[in-house]
Amino acid sequence: MKVTAINGSPKAEGSISGLIIKHTEQILGEKMQLYHALRLVQGKTAHETVEAILDADVLLVVFPLYVDSLPAPLTELLTRLEDAARCVSVNTRVFAIANCGLYEPEHTALALDMVRFFAERSGFEWGCGLGIGRGGMLASMGKNWSGGPVSGVYAALCNMADAMRDGRREKNGFAAPKFPRFLYIAAANMGWRTQARQNGVRKRLKAQPYAKGSG
Numbered sequence: 001m002k003v004t005a006i007n008g009s010p011k012a013e014g015s016i017s018g019l020i021i022k023h024t025e026q027i028l029g030e031k032m033q034l035y036h037a038l039r040l041v042q043g044k045t046a047h048e049t050v051e052a053i054l055d056a057d058v059l060l061v062v063f064p065l066y067v068d069s070l071p072a073p074l075t076e077l078l079t080r081l082e083d084a085a086r087c088v089s090v091n092t093r094v095f096a097i098a099n100c101g102l103y104e105p106e107h108t109a110l111a112l113d114m115v116r117f118f119a120e121r122s123g124f125e126w127g128c129g130l131g132i133g134r135g136g137m138l139a140s141m142g143k144n145w146s147g148g149p150v151s152g153v154y155a156a157l158c159n160m161a162d163a164m165r166d167g168r169r170e171k172n173g174f175a176a177p178k179f180p181r182f183l184y185i186a187a188a189n190m191g192w193r194t195q196a197r198q199n200g201v202r203k204r205l206k207a208q209p210y211a212k213g214s215g
Contacts, residue, residue: 003164004056005032008063008074012038016099016135017062023145023154024060024097028161032060038073041080050084058164059092059124061115064135065100068110078118085122093167094119095127095160101188103181105133105174112172127163130156133176134184136191141177149178 005025009015025032033056040049053059063074070078096115098108108131119126132138132153145154156175163170 001030001057001165002055003028003030003032003058003060004053005034005060005062006037006053006074006077007034008037008061008071008077010038010071010073012036015064016138017064017097019138020097020099020132020157021060021062024062024157024161027154027157028164037063037071037077041073041076050080053081054085054088054090054092056092058127059094060097060164061094062097062099063111065098065102065108065111068107070111070114078115082118082122085124090123091125093125093127093164095164096129097132097157097160098129099132099135099138101136102133103176103184105131105176107131107133108174109172126169128160128170129172130160131172131174132156133174134179136188137177137179137184151178153177 005021007015007017007021009017011017021032021034033052035049035053043049061074061078063070066072069075094115096112098111098115100107108129112129112131115129116126118124138150138153141148141150145151145157153175156173159170159173
């Protein structure tokens with residue numbers, strides 16, 4: 001089985017999407033051909049790479065949620081894939097994983113549907129999608145995801161890997177690390193304040209440009 005993964009994160013290095021791909025590859029037990037959407041749309045060899053992607057048996061698209069949608073570089077790459085797929089015969093099954101920093105993983109539902117629409121318009125077979133909430137926590141979960149707070153995410157990745165192997169279509173699933181909501185919000189706010197201080201924008205966090213009477 002030839003598996004190709006697309007990292008849709010705009011981050012050049014150290015993305016949560018890249019981490020998810022790594023763990024999915026380990027669970028699947030298949031070496032993936034990995035491409036980074038940002039590098040492809042900025043490079044000069046995108047045409048040859050698009051042809052290679054269309055030759056995959058399984059295409060896994062992993063990306064962070066951007067305003068209920070996909071990052072711009074990934075949208076551009078999928079558009080090119082759709083255009084190229086019209087000119088060739090494809091036999092590829094598409095799977096998607098969207099991660100977000102929001103507490104509820106269901107916020108990724110619309111973005112997963114967008115990838116499904118891309119697959120259907122391109123003549124690909126849709127496999128399933130997985131939405132992951134509280135994605136920022138995954139970087140601190142260590143190398144073993146099979147137990148502890150992230151075990152639910154691991155189980156969802158295992159189910160997707162089984163669907164890839166068996167060639168079956170599944171309903172979209174949603175998962176997130178186990179963590180109390182109030183503690184997650186508190187930790188997130190602390191993280192934003194720390195980043196603000198590091199970048200000299202602390203005062204702007206208190207700005208309310210649309211507050212009543214602000215002009």
